[in-house]
Amino acid sequence: MTAALVDGYDLVVFDLDGVVYLIDKPIAGAAEAVERLRAAGTPVAYATNNASRRAADVAALLSGMGVPAVADEVLTSAGAAAAMLAARFPAGAPVLVVGADALRAEVRDAGLVPVERADEGPVAVVQGYGPDVGWKVLAEASLAVRAGALWMATNTDRTLPSPRGPLPGNGSLVSVLRTALDREPDVVVGKPAPALFDTAASLAGSRRPLVVGDRLDTDIEGAVRAGVDSVLVLTGVSGPADLLAAPASRRPTYVCADLSGLFGSAEAARIPHDGAGAGGGEAGGWRLADGRLEGAGSPVDALRLLAGSVWNGGEPRAGSDEAAKLIGDWLG
Template sequence: MSDELVGDYDLVIFDLDGVVYLIDKPIPGAAEAVERLRGAGTAVAYATNNASRRAADVADLLNGMGVSADKGEVLNSAGAAAAVLAQRFPAGSPVLVVGAEALRAEVRDAGLTPVSTLEEKPVAVVQGYGPEVGWQILAEAALSVRAGAVWVATNTDRTLPSPRGPLPGNGSLVAVLRTALDREPDVVVGKPEPGLFTTAASLSGAQRPLAVGDRMDTDIQGAVGAGMDSLLVLTGVSGPAELLAAPPERRPTYVSADLSGLFRPADEARLPLRAEEAGGWRLDGSKLSGSGDPVTALRLLCGVTWDGVHPEAIEAASPAAADLLKKWGF
């Protein structure tokens, strides 16, 4: 695999939503990519901000989709948040849980006591995504934080990818409390914090890990913060317009349409591509002409916008370029 992008790495850390699956539907090629890595002896891990499933449940879900996984390879923000609370508070301490049953179970397994009302005097509020979260538990959480409880968020993803389009994520629910309390959470555990990435690397003993994600504000920023190379795949939340406008802390090492990019030469995915011509495309200043693979055009344009040209200043100088820029929202 030395001629492939992934050949330079000894661990691939996959995000899940938008990379491997969309809610409960596998993304085409994901299972094949994982098996190809395993066949080559490359370690695999899964790091997800979604706190609605436990690690064993995530592994079962993946295996049911044909994506091989062991629960020890899964790191999620629910388990990480429970571990943070267990380090801070004595065993048995009451913790108000906003989220799915999986988060309550993680809190319970960490030796703490899940509660759901202010009257139970919680020492902390832990907030994670749950499709059944409603006003009543959010109200109890707001009252508890005002009474002095520590507020821990598993993650602040604004949206969740789905086959129907982006849906409200935990960050949207955190925003409800942020508005009501006029303050930020005391601790945010998941990506873009680097902890899930560094833990995955530590557990596998990897010296050269690669993070693969679909969100620049969580997956890619988290990888940058952890000092890891990263691959952005365009199967989930972040798209070309966001990549072109990315600040340095959110810029991936590579970009690919999907996971097949792992097995192509690194130079076909590396960012930015600073050249006047490539793959049928041509750049004349900020004018794009020609036609070819959209990802090649995107890499060329990153070389311009990352050097200071505003993405809105990009112009099309061919019909194919005009169609592509329109598809990207320009």
């Protein structure tokens, strides 16, 4: 029997938004995939840049969707940010919080004091996603940073996936301050920084973790920086066109349509497909000849073939009507 892709790893670290759920709706097959991993004895962890929920709340949300999880398996950028602030500043130091109540609670539990105004003398501004963040608190944060406060962002995701399409994420809110202050944050905590993945592996005692994500600019780049293998699933933000255009720093080890791909063979998901870099190769009914894609079959197989050619300087060219339609759908 052919080994499954996941069999080569001793920990699977899932991103959440776009991989396991879309805001508050589970993605089809996610619960079954996690259950299958647990039945096989494979440890799992969840690493999210979303700072609007605490670890226990995330675990409860997942459990309510039928995805088994406990708080100790969840790593959030909010918890990591609070821990980093507590390591830098003395207990009781005031911190201006831009974000949701979950981020304030993490700051408070770390022994620091959440404040709302620049005239309260905050030593730092910590900025995370919150659906109610508005001009007033951003103005206070701008004043505090100009007065010398450390500026920490939990993450810089430009968008959040949703059933209606991408929505503004924390990176979009960070860009407001970036424009007002004409500078970058002093510290960015979440992915693509490797800290969440490193922590997950350390806590699980993992020597060979696998990261599963939907974003090239956070999940996959973070895995590359951490020096671990990764899977891009096409259920969230990054799509085929993004993958074809990805620089080496954002290229995954594997690509799958969804989480069911974890249980197929590794070679059926590896990107690029062997031989595709030379302008030729075959996969699942598709053939790449002289840099042209022809045939018919799974879009993922076509993507694996074409990526090898494009990443080596070629153009996404079609050699059949089926390939032309597929490439047209990807590239618009």
